[in-house]
Amino acid sequence: MIELQGVSRAYAGDIWALRDVNLKIGGGEFVLLTGPSGAGKSTLLSLLNLQARPSQGRVLLEGTDLSRLPSAQVPKLRRRMGVVHQDFRLLYDRTVFENVAFALRVLGLPEAELKRETLAALERCGLKDKAALVPHKLSGGEQQRVAVARALVHDPGLVLADEPTGNLDAETGWEVFKLLLAANQRGATVLVATHNLAAIGALGKRTLRLRDGRIESDGVPGGMDETLPPSTELRPGPAGGRP
């Protein structure tokens, strides 16, 4: 589904965020990106949602070369994915409902369907009773769940999450991971950039470790549960058992 071929990305001409990255991610995979700050995690995600273009190489999404995608096609591509950011990026003068509904509105859904789907997404994310509030009235965890609801409301084939738990406590962060896992179980390919070693260990999913713009390791981590902070409580995933 996703393929990066010799991808490099430079900022300000000579600051390399990614260097010659080659990578394949299959449809329906749940992949974690980790590594120190500045390793290139966010850059990799931004190449996939076309906030940036590669300086060298090709980024393929379902066979489409994103490096050459015309600007007019960018919105169409983004409507097929959901994106979650560390800083939520919500529309703060609109209600929770309107924030989530926006992702459907750009798809041109009829009002009745838009309302039904939005309420369903809010319910899945435990926000139905917050629908009429503006984001400022919510806690950080709730705001992030709004962002997740917006990213998932249209059942995208690809979900990108950039440090979605970075501003959250462990328990709230885990709630966010559960939502992303549920989307993955519904068939979405999910890429999550995270520093959350506890989650990486607990999830047992394919993890790409980046350093200095290069992939340092790629595989499923084992025996990492010892990295969990003492306060972290791991809970069963939505489908039962370990998520």
Place this chain on the structure above:
Amino acid sequence: MSLAYFAKEALRQSWRQRLLTLVAVSAMTLAALFAGSWALLWRNARHWQDSVGQAAQLSVYLKAGATAPAQAAAQAAAQALSGVASADLVTPEMAAQSLRSDPQIRDALALLGDENPFPAVLKVRLSQADPSSLKSVSVRLRALDNVDEVDAGQGAVESLLKASGAVRTALLGLLGLFSAAALLIVAAVLRLAAWSRRQELGIMRLVGASHGFIRAPFLLEGLLEGLLAGALASAILAGSLAWLGARLSMDLQVDLAAFLPEGVDWSLAAWLSAAAGLLGLAGAGLGLATVTLAYEDEEKG
């Protein structure tokens, strides 16, 4: 895409940036007020011009030796010219008869005995009153057989018609200037509005909104503000005319309707609102065309 959603967004945006909205609506109201005043003057100037034209009469003096058949032939020829509404013949006898009521002229005529000094005259009225047709008809009348002289009121009518045209042209020029100024103000205001909301627009873009989806509320905002400005200008003009009419009638016993027979009616209000709406739409389009939103640079890589 739902028009209702865009309208709601446009109204929300207008309300959120009330001060900027006020500036834009004020600028467009001023332009619409000027356009409305110009339209009123135009309509009434045409009316005045028609009145002047109706009063305008060319005197075509026939040669002294012109016989009665020659006079009749000249009248028929004048009548047949395009641009001539009527040509009435005043024979020397009719002129003498008419002027004998004046004692001084009667005495002067008595001194002349049987001799009638008056020439035959054609009183010609024009079907269209403007300087060019006045001149053209005069030239063609002068070329007719047995015509001695054509008097167009020593150029007074022509000058009046020319002045009226010049005033309207000057007003049109000023209208153009005001409209251009309003257009630039609206463009600047909406450009500022788009710039101040660049983060929010970037988020919308990230969620998959197209340029059109992002820009539509701004265009609609310009259109709605223009329509409002047109309606406001119509109301102000109608109110001002009513107030002025009442003051003139009360203080000077002057009937304003005699000078301005055509006031603000629904057609003028609709015309003004539509013109101001288009001005707002054009201003919004210009403003958005010249602003590069933050996300556009990012997407270009």
